[in-house]
Amino acid sequence: MTMHKSLSRRSFLAGSAAAASLVMVPPSLAETAIVAPAPALPMPPDRWETLKRLTADHLVRPGDASYAKAALPNNLRFSDIRPQGVAYCTSPQMVADVISWCRDYDMPFAIRGGGHSYAGRSSHHGLVIDMREMRKIAYDTNTQTVTVAAGALNGQVYSALNRAGRMITHGRCPSVGAAGFLLGGGIGFNMRRLGMGCDNVIASEIVTADGRVLTLSENENSDLFWAIRGGAGGNFGVSTSFTIKTAPADERITVFRMVWRENTRDVARVLFATADAAPTTLGSRIALGGVTREQAERGRQVPVTLLGLFAGSQEDFMALMAPVLAVGTPEFSDVQELPYWEGQNFLSEPGAPAWFRERSTFLPEAPDGDFIDAAFERLYQWPGTGAHGDLFFFQTGGQINALASDATAFAHRNSRWLSVVGFSWSEDDAARPDVVRRASDWQDGFYQQVSTHGAGAFQNFPDNALVDWRQRYYGANLARLEAVKAAVDPTNIFQHGQSI
Incomplete structure (x- = not known):
């Protein structure tokens, strides 16, 4: 599914025209078309009473004290999507009853677990079917x-x-x-x-x-x-x-967070090469941060952040990192050897509600020097928000690629890295559309260039701006998925902006 290409600086910078086939209409227009589900028609009160009985009173409606919390999505981009109700299901049978109620009364719905959908798929103007009470x-x-x-x-x-x-x-x-x-x-x-x-x-x-x-x-x-x-x-x-x-x-693992702010271009080159050659006991995330013109004029470089775990000793991890450390000393370094689950506490991120947008693609090889040079040029064009913009990479490969691309519906079995161009913004920015628009334009241009060197997009990071999302999420597995969909949901009860 993934095609190998040379990640040259010239082809990277020339990628915008080639990437037009990835986004066939302006991303802002494509996103507007599918970002929010259409408002559902109001439902007569007696039908809501029926649903309340079906859910054993586990139904939250506008005006209830808990409604504001129940309606809040994790991605605040979609906070204006207000459901007519949130049904907290407690058993598979209750789920079946609620689905039947939605089908009988033509009530559109969304399904919510943690509510972290990047594209707002766990929000709806109709009903939200919330699963959090089913947590055994x-x-x-x-x-x-x-x-x-x-x-x-x-x-x-x-x-x-x-x-x-x-x-x-x-x-x-x-x-x-x-x-x-x-x-x-x-x-x-x-x-x-x-x-x-x-x-x-x-x-x-x-x-x-x-x-x-x-x-x-x-x-x-x-x-x-x-x-x-x-x-x-x-x-x-x-x-x-x-x-x-x-x-x-693991009884013990090494967890790490390192940040470089000097000589970062050379650090990034060696860091990607070192991580890419490392054994599968290394799991890493490398982030390159955006720098505004004002920050660059004050001498700030694109920061490089390494985060992850190594299933081995701290001594062995530091030996693995020796080529990187020879190029640059981190401004910040926290490396600890801990029991496995204590290490996960070190690595965890809160995931509090925020405004953000992320766009992904899988890369068949590690970014080389030319790719990094071109990426740095883009990162130095970051227009700025009250939060951040960045290009980050999750290291893939290993056992992921040991399976055939059709072994499961997850088709992305030929990558080395998953790249994401992302940005977030503050509450103040949310009231200033011009700030968010400039950052979004920067992201779209950057993403188009990165995408020319990869293939696919990660379906767990759904992207409302993609037009060819079917192929990018599912590749050659799409036809079989469509056949399964037709067999189990012939009337398309389960649907959203990018549903099969």
Whole structure:
């Protein structure tokens, strides 16, 4: 699925014209067309009373004391999407009943776990079906698997695995929903040695459009089981639980956060080469920060930040990093050897609600010197917001690429790095559209150039500005996914702006 290209500086800087095929209309127009679901028609009060009974009074409506919190998305770009109700489901049968109610009364809906959808998919003007009351987590000592209900958050899964002395591929934000994480693939610092999160799912449960509660595995409803491992949420039904293979948690790991602010261009070159050649025991995220013209005039360089874990000793990690440290000394360095789950506390990010926009593509090889030079030129053009703009990379490869691209619905099996051009803004910026527009234009131009050197886009980072999202998310797996969709949801009950 991924084509290898030379990441030359000349082709990088000339990428805008070639990238026109990636975004066939201006991104702002494409995004406007699909970013917000259409308002739902008002529902008569007696029908809401019916839903209230179906949910055993677990229904929040406008005017209720808890409505403001219930309606708040993690990405504040979508805070103006106000649901007519939020139904907190407590069992698969309740989910089925609520889906039937929506179908009977033509009420559009969104499904929400942790609420961290980059594209606002967990918000809706109709009904939000919230899963957070379904958060049971059970570890089986005989099979060494963990079964996670769809409403569990990452932080709750971490606590359960810590008690069991086990680990999986997981992210670093405790408030992300486990279901959304797994359905789209699931990336984390363990993925190079354990595979994607979805690669370790061995069974699942789902409520389909016709109200059935199905068990999924390689031997039972196998096509649908294939589809939910990377086919992304909101397409085939409401997933209500996942059974996942676990591995013994490392007794000790080395976790690290390093920031360079001097000689950063040379540091970045050596850092990418060093990380790319490292064993799969290294999991890393490399970020290059945007610098405004005023900051550059004061001598500020593009900062380089390395974050991650190494499944080995601190001594061995520092030996691995020796070529990088020979080029530049970090302004900030925190390297600790800790028990596995203590190390995850070090790496975690709060994930508090904020305004942000991110655009991703997979790279078949590490950025080389020419790529980095061109990227730095773009980063020095950052127009600035009250927050930040950056280009960052999650290291992929390893066990992710050990599977065929059609082994699961997650098709991106030929990459070395996942690149993301992102920016965020402040509440003050939100009231100044010109500031956000300039930053968005910078991001779109940067993304078009980066995209000419990669392929695909990460379905767990949904991007409303993509026109060819079907191919970029799913590649050659799209046709099979469409067939599964037609079989399990023929009337397209489960739909959103980029649904299959």
